[in-house]
Amino acid sequence: MNYFSSNFKLGILGGGQLGKMLLNDTRKFDIYTCVLDSSNEAPCKIASNEFHLGDLMDFDAVYNFGKQVDVLTIEIENVNVDALEALEKEGIKVYPASKTLRTIQNKARQKLFYTDNNLPTSPFTRFAYTTEVKEAIDHGSLTVPFVWKSAQFGYDGQGVKIVKSVSDLDGLPNVECIAEELVPFKNELAVIVARTLSGESKNFPVVEMEFHPEANQVEYVICPARIPEDVAQKAIDVALRTSEAFNHVGLLAVEMFQTQNDEILINEVAPRPHNSGHQSIEASYTSQFEQHLRAILDLPLGRTDSKVGGVMVNLVGAEGYSGNVVYENISAIMGLDGVTPHIYGKKQTRPFRKMGHVTIVDQDINMARTIAEEVKSTIKVISE
Numbered sequence: 001m002n003y004f005s006s007n008f009k010l011g012i013l014g015g016g017q018l019g020k021m022l023l024n025d026t027r028k029f030d031i032y033t034c035v036l037d038s039s040n041e042a043p044c045k046i047a048s049n050e051f052h053l054g055d056l057m058d059f060d061a062v063y064n065f066g067k068q069v070d071v072l073t074i075e076i077e078n079v080n081v082d083a084l085e086a087l088e089k090e091g092i093k094v095y096p097a098s099k100t101l102r103t104i105q106n107k108a109r110q111k112l113f114y115t116d117n118n119l120p121t122s123p124f125t126r127f128a129y130t131t132e133v134k135e136a137i138d139h140g141s142l143t144v145p146f147v148w149k150s151a152q153f154g155y156d157g158q159g160v161k162i163v164k165s166v167s168d169l170d171g172l173p174n175v176e177c178i179a180e181e182l183v184p185f186k187n188e189l190a191v192i193v194a195r196t197l198s199g200e201s202k203n204f205p206v207v208e209m210e211f212h213p214e215a216n217q218v219e220y221v222i223c224p225a226r227i228p229e230d231v232a233q234k235a236i237d238v239a240l241r242t243s244e245a246f247n248h249v250g251l252l253a254v255e256m257f258q259t260q261n262d263e264i265l266i267n268e269v270a271p272r273p274h275n276s277g278h279q280s281i282e283a284s285y286t287s288q289f290e291q292h293l294r295a296i297l298d299l300p301l302g303r304t305d306s307k308v309g310g311v312m313v314n315l316v317g318a319e320g321y322s323g324n325v326v327y328e329n330i331s332a333i334m335g336l337d338g339v340t341p342h343i344y345g346k347k348q349t350r351p352f353r354k355m356g357h358v359t360i361v362d363q364d365i366n367m368a369r370t371i372a373e374e375v376k377s378t379i380k381v382i383s384e
């Protein structure tokens with residue numbers, strides 16, 4: 001099929017920053033794009049060829065949008081999967097597959113998938129309601145500490161709570177959930193794997209993710225991870241096996257824990273470009289976004305090794321500021337060596353909202369990490 005400067009149409013469900021960065025590469029290849037999002041101010045609006053307004057969870061909105069394109073992909077998991085299934089039956093190519101999304105959208109189902117496929121993950125119990133978690137503690141079948149996770153609609157740590165005493169359950173929504181063993185990990189790692197319909201697979205290097213202690217959001221991504229080679233290889237093996245088990249097409253970001261004994265446990269996966277791969281734009285021979293396009297279009301995959309060490313810093317809205325966004329000291333950080341800001345185009349900031357990111361490249365990864373700290377303490381996302 002001819003994708004380049006042709007009548008081919010790529011549909012993207014979701015118009016956020018991941019879509020916006022994907023559109024840099026569709027523009028590079030002159031591939032025609034249609035984007036569906038519920039917000040008229042979505043970051044993708046200016047870069048897509050066609051922008052459609054609609055609710056991603058609504059069957060008709062997704063189905064009618066999907067009918068107009070040749071290949072459909074996502075940049076967010078919370079989309080109407082029944083519509084994707086109907087589109088697949090009618091011959092539209094949907095990557096990731098509806099079946100994969102259905103598994104991933106529910107954390108209990110996702111964890112079961114790992115155990116069913118002999119993929120390493122921490123032990124867990126599923127509960128229909130949070131109140132049943134309390135009962136399990138009362139009966140002694142569950143003991144603190146553990147991690148409570150809402151089965152559905154969690155995002156960026158919103159549906160996650162570390163439970164150290166029963167009272168920590170107070171105020172949590174009474175929904176389907178899992179109680180997962182608390183892993184006292186050494187590191188949080190991620191590997192992004194690209195896989196094509198023809199079965200070609202390539203992984204990006206293992207990255208290390210440092211989290212903000214309160215917001216539960218990634219603060220720094222470090223590529224390559226500063227871990228021993230054998231641990232990195234173990235993480236890559238697990239990620240490749242996971243992509244294979246899903247029979248995945250496109251990018252699959254596999255988030256993992258490195259335990260105190262250097263075991264690798266899968267935390268969760270994202271079947272799309274991911275926050276842990278943004279540094280690939282500047283640091284890698286092929287960016288994760290270009291690689292996603294290559295994978296879903298069944299083109300040869302690009303090189304995934306790094307040209308240089310890369311660290312990514314998320315730019316999130318500072319606490320105490322809401323309203324029209326201002327990037328304070330952005331020119332100061334651009335004066336630092338190897339620093340590139342990415343601004344997502346959201347006009348309104350609010351505390352912890354992802355507004356952009358900054359990539360820092362350096363031959364020496366420790367130097368990049370040091371500059372990243374300076375970036376972090378210099379730039380501030382505030383309001384007018």
Ligand code: ADP
Binds near residue numbers: 122184
């Ligand atoms: P989300 O889907 O919202 O990103 P995650 O399941 O990735 O949520 O959890 C968010 C963070 O909570 C993780 O990155 C990790 O820091 C912590 N966490 C999650 N599960 C566990 C666990 N079993 N043990 C220890 N920490 C955990």
